[in-house]
Every structure is written in C-alpha cells, then in structure tokens.
Amino acid sequence: MHKFTRILSCYTLLLLAMTRWAQASEVDLDIVTKIRDEGFNRSQVMETLSHLSDTIGPRLTGSPQMLEANEWTKEKLTEWGLKNAHLEAFEFGRGWSANSIQVFMTSPRKVQLTALPLTWLPGTDGLLEAGILHAPMKTVKDFEKYKGKLRGKIVLVSKIPEQKEPNKKPFVRHDGESLKKKGQYDVPLKDKGKKFEKSFLKTMAFLNELNDFLTEEGAVAQVRRARRSGMIINSDDYLYRSDHPATLPGVALSAEDYDKAVRLLNKTSEVTLSLNVDVDFHEEDNKAYSTLADISGKGRDPEIVMAGAHMDSWAGGDGTVDNATGVAVVMEAVRILKAIGIKPKRTIRVGLWGGEEQGLYGSQQYVHDHLATRPDGQDERLKYMAPMAAQTFGGYPIKSQKDHERFSVYFNLDHGSGKIRGIYAEENVAAAKVFEDWFQPFHDLGATEVTLNKTYSTDHVVFDQVGLPGFTFIHEPLDYFNRLHHTQLDVFNHAYEKDLKQASVILASFLYNAAMREDRMPRKSLPTGPNDFSKDYDKTNKEDDK
Amino acid sequence: MHKFTRILSCYTLLLLAMTRWAQASEVDLDIVTKIRDEGFNRSQVMETLSHLSDTIGPRLTGSPQMLEANEWTKEKLTEWGLKNAHLEAFEFGRGWSANSIQVFMTSPRKVQLTALPLTWLPGTDGLLEAGILHAPMKTVKDFEKYKGKLRGKIVLVSKIPEQKEPNKKPFVRHDGESLKKKGQYDVPLKDKGKKFEKSFLKTMAFLNELNDFLTEEGAVAQVRRARRSGMIINSDDYLYRSDHPATLPGVALSAEDYDKAVRLLNKTSEVTLSLNVDVDFHEEDNKAYSTLADISGKGRDPEIVMAGAHMDSWAGGDGTVDNATGVAVVMEAVRILKAIGIKPKRTIRVGLWGGEEQGLYGSQQYVHDHLATRPDGQDERLKYMAPMAAQTFGGYPIKSQKDHERFSVYFNLDHGSGKIRGIYAEENVAAAKVFEDWFQPFHDLGATEVTLNKTYSTDHVVFDQVGLPGFTFIHEPLDYFNRLHHTQLDVFNHAYEKDLKQASVILASFLYNAAMREDRMPRKSLPTGPNDFSKDYDKTNKEDDK
Structure with a gap:
C-alpha cells in the first residue's frame, strides 16, 4: 500500500469515527455536567421527601392530607419557577382518614393486637366487643356456607395459608446477572395487562359483595389477615364510592395475631375481640386532584414532554416509597433544570397524580381531557370504581384529543427509593435505541439496562394504552415489594438519599434530552383493538364465572 | 497364603470389627427406634407449645402468667407420670404485666405510633402528653449535657444510628459449610464469659442510674428506640427490684417512629407525644419460681441427669421461641421416655427455670441449693439484680453441695425453634467423643456437629461454672436472633413443627443414653479461680471506668 493512501485511509477512518460519535449521541454532555453538579451537590430531594412523608404524612386519595400535598407541591413548583402550576380534578368518592385504632383479644385472655383500620371502612363508634367466627371467603360461592351463622359476630374472613419459611431476602440490589435478566425480553403467552384488569375488577366486586353479605347477615365487623408475616400489615380496601359505601367496620390484623385468634377459637370455641376504631369521612367534595406544572417550551404550541408520579398513598404508613419518592424525584428533576437555567424547546410538564392506587384515575383523567378518549368500558363491575375507570x-x-399530536413522551416514577438501573421500553424498539444513548453518561451510576419488556400497574399505562410513548424505569428493588409496599413500614427511614439523588439526576437529563432532541419520541402504532390474547382472556374469564 | 489361615484371618477381622462397634457405640438402637416412633407419630410438642404461648402467653419472671406456667407444667408432668413435680423458689422482685398501650404523636400532626411498654416501668396513670427532647445518653457522663433541660419533657434517650441497608437474611438454615464452621474451635483471646458479665452489669447499673437521673431532673417519661428496623420492638428493661423500683414511665418506640419524631423536632422545634400505658404490679410475693420433676432412677440415691429450659420470657410477644420451644422440647422428651416405658438407672430430672432473662436466677438457685456454692460476688452493681446474681x-x-458428686450432666434448650444440628461440648474433649457416638443414629436428621467451643448467656453456664457438665445444642438459626429474639414477633407462628419434633427425639435419646451409660458424664476439673483472661478483663474494666 502506498504511504499517502495509508495516511488518507487513517484520516477517513477518523472522520468516520467522529461522524459515528456525532450520530450516535444526541446528549449534550455539558448539560449533564451541570445536572450532576446541581443534583449531587445542592440536592433538595430529601427535604421534599421529608415534607411529603413526615410533615404531611399519608395521602389517601380524597383525604385532606392529599389535598394539602396538592397545594404544597403547587406552591413549591411555583416557587422554583415553574409556570401554570394548578390542580386538575377527577370524580372520585368519599375522603377518609384514620385517627386511632385499638384492638384487643378480650377472651380467653387479654392481648393487645397489632391492627390497622381497613381503608374507607367506617369506625366502630366506640368500643365494639363480640365473639369471632372464622369464615374464610374468597368468592361469592363461599357465602352459602356461612348464611345464618354470622349474626352478632366479628367475622375473620381470610384463609390461613400453609406455614412458609421466610427465606426471601427483604432487601435486594441488582447484581450484573439479575439486571441482565431484567433486560431479556419475555415473549408473552398471555396478555398480562388484561390479566391484571380482570383480577382487579374481580377484587373490586368481591370487596363490595362481601361487605353487603356481612351486613345482611348481621355480622358486626370484618377482620382481614395481613399478607406478610412479621406483623407487617397491608390495610387497603376500596369501598370509596359515595353511592355504595362500606356499611361495616373492619380491621386488618397482623398474620400472627389473626392465626392466634383462630387457634384459640379452635381450642376453646369462644374467642372475643374488642375493636375501637376512630376514623373520619370527608364528604364535602367528591372530587380528588392531581397537581400539574410546566417549564414552558418555546413558541406558541410547543410539543410536550412529561414526567409524572402518583402522589396519593395508602394510609397505613406515610406513603414514602409508594410514592413520595417518585414525587420528590420528579420535582427535584425539574428543580435541577430550572436551577441550571435551561430554556427547553418543548414544554416540560410534571403531573403529580391522585387516585393511582384505586385505578390510575388522575393520570387517566389527564389523558382523557388532553390526549385521547375511548368508548367507555361496559363491565358492570365498573360501578364499584371511580367513573374514570370506564x-x-x-x-x-x-x-x-387536542394535545395527542404534540405530545412526545411520558416518564413515570413509581418503584420506590432505589436508584435507576435502566428503563422498560414497552416494546418500542426505536425508543429503546434512543434510551441506550441517553444512558451513556450514567453508566458510572449503574444505569445501563434497556429492556423491551412491558410493565403494568402504574400511570404510564394510560399513555401507552392510547398509543403515546409512556415509560417507567428499572429501579433497584431494595425492600419495596418484599417488605414496604402498601404497609405501615412505608415511612421515611426506608428511603435512601444516594439512590434518590441518582434518580433525580437521570430523570432531569432524560427530560432535557426529550425536550431538546430534534424529533418527538418515536411512537408505536395507535392500538385499534384488544390484542390477540383477549380470546384467552375471555375464555378464562367465562370459566371463572361458572 | 494358606486357605485355612485366610479363613481364620477373616474371622478375626469380623470379631475385631464387632468389638470395635460394641466399643464404639453405647447407644441402644432399639430404644432409638421407639423414641423416633413416639416422637414423630404421637408427638404432643405443638400442643404443649401452643398452651404455653397461645393460652398462657408471655411469662415475665414474677408475673401471674409465669406462675400459671409453673403450675400447669407441674400438673402436666405429673399427668405424664413424672414424680416429685414441684416448684422451687428464688428471691426476685416485683411482678409486672402490661394491659394496654397507646402512643400518639399529637403535634405537629396526629400519628399513632408503634410502641411497647418498657418492662417493669410504671404506667402513665391515664393520658400523659408532653413535648419531647432528644437527649441520647449511653453513660453517666452524658447526663451533664442535659442537666436542667429535662423538666416536663418526654425524653428520647437513644442515639439514632447511621442508616444501614437491611441486607441480612432474616431466616437462615445451616448448609454444610456454615455448620462445619460452627464446629471449628475458636481459640480464645478474651474471656467471653467475663466480657458478657461486664457488659451486663454495666447495663443493669446504667438503666437504674438513667431512671434516677431522669426522675431527679423532672422528666415525665423516657422513650427508647427499638434496635431493629421494620417496627420490630424489643422492650426489655430490668428495674424489678422492690427496693429500687422504676419511678418514671417509659416506652420502647419503633425505630421508624422514633426517628420521625426526632426529624420533626429538628424541623419544627416542637413535637408532642401522648402516652397512655396501663400496667399492673404484682407485689404480694417477691419470689419467683422454677418447675422441677423427675423420672426416678434406680436405688436409693441414684445419680442425676438433667434437661432444662427457661420458661420465663419477655412480655412483648408470647415468648414462643424464647423459650416456650425449649420448655416444650424438654417436656416432650420426658413424655416420650415415659410413653415408651423406660426404667432408667439414673434419675432423669427436668428443670423449667424462671428468671433466666434477668440473670439465670432459677437455675443458679438450683445449683446453689443442691450442687455447689461459691463466695458471693462483691461488685456493688449487684445491688440492682436479684440476690442470686451474687x-x-x-x-x-x-x-x-450434697448432689455435686452424683450429678452427671445437664442439657439446656434455649436457641429457638430450629432443629438440633449438633452440640457445644464446652471444651470437654471426653464428652465430645461421647456425643459423637450419640449423634450417630441422628445423622439422617441433620444432627452431626460436635464442637469444643463454649457458649454463654443461658442456663447451662451455671452448671459449667461449678465444674459440672452442662451443655447446650447447636440449632438451626432460623430467624431467632435476626428477627424474633426479645420482640413482639416472638409468637407461635414462628415455630416449626418438624424441627421441634426432631429436637424432642434427639433430647429424649441423649437423656436416655446419659441415664443408662456405665459411667457419669466425663467432667472437666473443678475451676479453682478465674482464668488467665481475667487480667485483660480487669484492665479493660478499669479503662472503661475512667
């Protein structure tokens, strides 16, 4: 090879490499430096989190505390320079908050038990003492067995499962292998979304039917068994509809105490409990709210990029990792972007949703009002849920709707306090490619994995369902599902500052990239009907209804 | 080799092998078969356990429930055919039992907190509401800082440790490797027994000094932080002396709630709690009791083999794995032996001790009355403990004492619900050899490991200290220390039937072997003074006292 040719050849390669780099990344690394500096060295994420979870506390949809959080976040976002901070309402049902609970076994011996009031169920109006009956019921078919036997009883409605050794580690961080596994696409055999819908509708209906059956039969209260051991209690119930309110008090009892009562009942044939549950209903307003605010984009009708997190929580703990952490990270991301003084091309909008825990209502209302509508669902069990469930x-x-075309992308935060390790690209291959690029400057923070898998059960779903790019991240699992989720342990002590700073920085960068990139985020095609799995779903459904 | 010689040679080898087998094992395998059959197929261990922990419940030393357990076990053992079932008393202090507790944060917002009454501390005599002060104190030197600042305050006396990720598995079973590791002898650098003594005496003194300081300064209550996360609370305090009773109410608060109160105090400078703690003192009898009973041996003054377990517990849970399981296993072992109709050469005695949790008092009283005495200890901090601590x-x-010579061996059960995986031979090499033989028929049950290591903190110590063979077993750890120990989670749900049946069968066999073998269990020499480590101990002690 001639010498000159070799020099030319090297030069060409260099040019090619530079072009490829330029093509390969749309990330502005100087902005990343600024975001990291602001997010790591002048973070306010823990202050925001502490205000939401320590100062305000649990934020059940429709409760005064949730409204307080709506107002506080509106003010805080305005203080940080966001525009158009406001609340958007949705029809919901009764507000509810718990004041106090005391539960004792009073016979055969006095023992104070560990319990939480079941959400939206009425209090006991003072001390309620009665004998218990163990009547495990999972479907309407189970009612027959207990007809005529429940009058005057406190009814223990849960089955006691077989004893299991608690072998699972409560707290986990991904290693290389477990993270890689997350990334592998799981070819679907069933439509998991439909499966979830089905089981959720079933639960909603059964909780209402159970309340009605127990009331008709003259039971005086229901007691449910906690799912976890270790006296960790989930106390979620759903009877918030004003036109179909719960009529019977009820408590969630620790698994240990529940089983003790049943064992003693089997031994002695007479066990009495006393319940004293004091709750408040807030019925002056049947609506609940989400908080929204913008960093305005350029021009008259700029496109929109969005980050959201549900702000409502259950009432047992302070709703820290489900989901004050998500809210704090979303707020911190836009605070960082304001602090470093960006002027985005697209509008960056935040949505702090209400009603997620009961059926994604706040985000669905937003989608309905601004982005897309669909014919209402016709399942008759929808009557037990807020109207937006249809x-x-x-x-x-x-x-x-009017903003569908100019809507680029939605990022959701709702998987606890763990740092971001990747993202679910929701089967959008072009978006996956974009995210791989965006994660490049955060590999040193452990954020690397882009998977095409879908996820469910939180607010990005309502965007995805109407053909808009909606995503949620892969987080460190920590003890979110294994210990904290929907329990009284969901409090500030279980949030991790380093993780939350990392997530805030990455979200800020993602929002900036989305706001500044040349094109809107790539979209999947608009869904035109339920997918093929719906046949399986319908069959399974009919079998279950026999 | 000639053919005849070869035959002779084979015969000789066979004889030799048989002799070796005969020499090698003193275990009667037919008896083992009977023990396994009775213990696995007609077990009553779970019924015994349920009575102690569900029906009777917590058995704090000196409480009416502990006395109920003393009486019930006495009757049950008599019903099973044991002789001479009786109680033996020791001087203790005040009885105490808890009726109810309600703790709220009342300002800046109302939150119900998870708390337990601190054992032996007085109740609040109705509702007590006051502002809090965070005054972490670990030694008397810390008092100076808070002098004059505590009047009228509820004082939060614990330091908040650095946040740690809860990486430990709560529930563990040994694998081959971890069990082998237990077996490796740990050449001592310090006298662990003395170290434990020292820290225990220090704790006793400080708890008393703290109560006195808080009272003098006009504080209205103390609040202690739980050691574990997950709202798991240990509530053990020790101020049971009638001549130095606790003067101030106190509660143990979940770590999560404690830290929330302190965070809010740092933000708002005014946090109030309300405490409503109702407890009873039982002062008609300053004594507490152990239950003893025998399967009588042959002849006039047969030698004695013994199994024991402390029956007293803390008051937060039902004292199931600490230590109703030990009691149930000891009782089941002698029930099995009676059921299969053994006639032992030596007397088999059971001791169900009181006062273990406060300082091994029941077993120490037994040793003192029957086996050996020593000059009383002179540490002035002994005044805070029961007299037998001396x-x-x-x-x-x-x-x-009179039975020292005819006492063969003591086996202790106090490590929770896990099955037996081996035994601590307490540096007694001849005994270790015997145990290896005794475990042979139980290798299929996982009981294999004999270690020469010593263990502390439970009742075999008082036998070992006076030169008598006293042993405790290696058990599956399960969640005994990681989750249950001294907490409200110590209830029946965390006991495992298969494990307890296994332990009962092995203990029955050990008792039978000990009762029938030709010789008494090999002894170590009678201790004639503290060991060499005492110099280190004295030095360390003086340094700490500076």
Missing part, C-alpha cells in the same frame, strides 16, 4: 378499562377506537 | 457473678473456691 376509560382505563375502555374500548376502541381511540379518539385523539 | 452467686452467678461469684468467687472462689467453689464448695460442693
């Missing part, structure tokens, strides 16, 4: 469980065709 | 922390020379 959209979440709706039909086809999907009809675009 | 023996546990006593001097030399040891003086034999």
